[in-house]
Amino acid sequence: MSSQYVNPSLDWFENIIGLNIPQEGEKVELDGCEYIFKNGILRSSALLSAAQEQTSDTFGFKWSKRDTFEGEAMQDVLRNWLLEKYGDVTSSSWFKGLGENPVVLDAGCGASNSALVMFDQVLEKIRYIGVDVSEAVDVAKLRFHEKGIQIGALQSDLMQLPLPDQSVDLIFSEGVLHHTDDTKKALKAVNRHLKVGGYFLFYVYRKKGPIREFTDDYIREKLQNMSPQESWQEIKALTALGETLGDLDIEIDIKENIDLLDIPAGTINLQRLFYWHIFKAFYRPEMTFDEMNHINFDWYAPKNAHRQTLDEVREWCSEIGLSIEHETEELAGLTIIAKKTDQL
Known part of the structure; x- marks a missing residue:
């Protein structure tokens, strides 16, 4: 590390929140809410809405899979x-x-x-x-x-x-x-x-356009009764289809704007046509399958995604x-x- 490192302590953080960092397992009150200090992190005890609880579980699972995003x-x-x-x-x-x-x-x-x-x-x-x-x-x-x-x-x-x-x-x-x-x-x-x-x-x-908006909501709703692990597995089929479309590397020519579906005229890769206008199935040839699935999961798994x-x-x-x-x-x-x- 650089000798110019100027942030070795958390005095500045204590000054902002207005208290000394508590001991492990200790409970404190901040801004009228109870927090517990666990594993070096202040954690709120406030209840979440059902949608936020599901979102919390989803992203806790996703970000624990470091091999799917650190490559x-x-x-x-x-x-x-x-x-x-x-x-x-x-x-x-x-x-x-x-x-x-x-x-x-x-x-x-x-x-x-x-x-x-x-x-x-x-x-x-x-x-x-x-x-x-x-x-x-x-x-x-x-x-x-x-x-x-x-x-x-x-x-x-x-x-x-x-x-x-x-x-x-x-x-x-x-x-x-x-x-x-x-x-x-x-x-x-x-x-x-x-x-x-x-x-x-x-x-x-x-x-986005009407087909993509409908499909996104439809898929997201289908996943709501599944655990994050089950959703991860279900989304793999979408990822596989996106990979197949991407590997085809086919371009098509849309002759004129399809205003009814918000699809513009022009030349577009077949995988990108599906990706932007029908359903999200991310594809990058340099990425692993799990990395692409990580991105699709990020989009579809959380209930809250306005x-x-x-x-x-x-x-x-x-x-x-x-x-x-x-x-x-x-x-x-x-x-x-x-x-x-x-x-x-």
């Missing part, structure tokens, strides 16, 4: 995708303007997969708080520990984070807000912890004092970089 090919795809969506964040002037040791809240960190890639060049400088509703936060803490870095770790619902208002410099929420009971309410709840002048980076699912329009997201940001400085709209989702201009 080189998978990490390269993630790195390139984040760069395409957000740009080179840590080299940007606005990021440098946050100071030498900004407090970064990863709202819905999972295994910190995206954060470890996004902030790779500044991990030894940022003060990182990883929060997740699931036990995936244990994996996040372990992965940082393997790099010799301590983090502030919380297992908590994003709607009830035990952090003061305006206490963090940057919020990163990559593909998470739509997995809550209400995307807009989650955005608003998390935003209150951001300082005026700070930045909110997030990605949410985008609404989709938004760009106009909706713009309106929500305006309502809570976020000024959008960068947006990327893809068929898959919407990526936003916004500066907090008001404490609304």
Whole structure:
């Protein structure tokens, strides 16, 4: 590790939450809610909705399967995708303007997969708080520990984070807000912890064409009575079909827009036609089968997986004092970089 490492203790985290890190098994009260300190993580005792309980179980299972997302090919795809969506964040002037040791809240960190890639060049400088509703936060803490870095770790619902208002410099929420009971309410709840002048980076699912929307809801509902392990197995058939379509490497020419189905005219690979407009069956030839299944599972298994329009997201940001400085709209989702201009 670099001799410039400036984040060896959690004094800064204790200052933010307003108490000393408790002993193992000790219970404390934060912001009116009871937390227990277990395996180095403060965990909320608050009850979750049925949908959030299912989402917690799903992502706890998914992120425990480290061999399905830590491979080189998978990490390269993630790195390139984040760069395409957000740009080179840590080299940007606005990021440098946050100071030498900004407090970064990863709202819905999972295994910190995206954060470890996004902030790779500044991990030894940022003060990182990883929060997740699931036990995936244990994996996040372990992965940082393997790099010799301590983090502030919380297992908590994003709607009830035990952090003061305006206490963090940057919020990163990559593909998470739509997995809550209400995307807009989650955005608003998390935003209150951001300082005026700070930045909110997030990605949410985008609404797609009618066939894909119907199929997504249909498959997701079919999985609700299954355990995460059973869902993982069921989704393998979709992954196998996506792999078969991808290996065919066939292009077709759609002669004109099919407005009734929101399918545009043009030349498209057959696998991508299915992927974007019929059902999600991710395919990358450089990835293993389990890595592709991981991505399909991520999409279909959680009950909460809301989709938004760009106009909706713009309106929500305006309502809570976020000024959008960068947006990327893809068929898959919407990526936003916004500066907090008001404490609304």
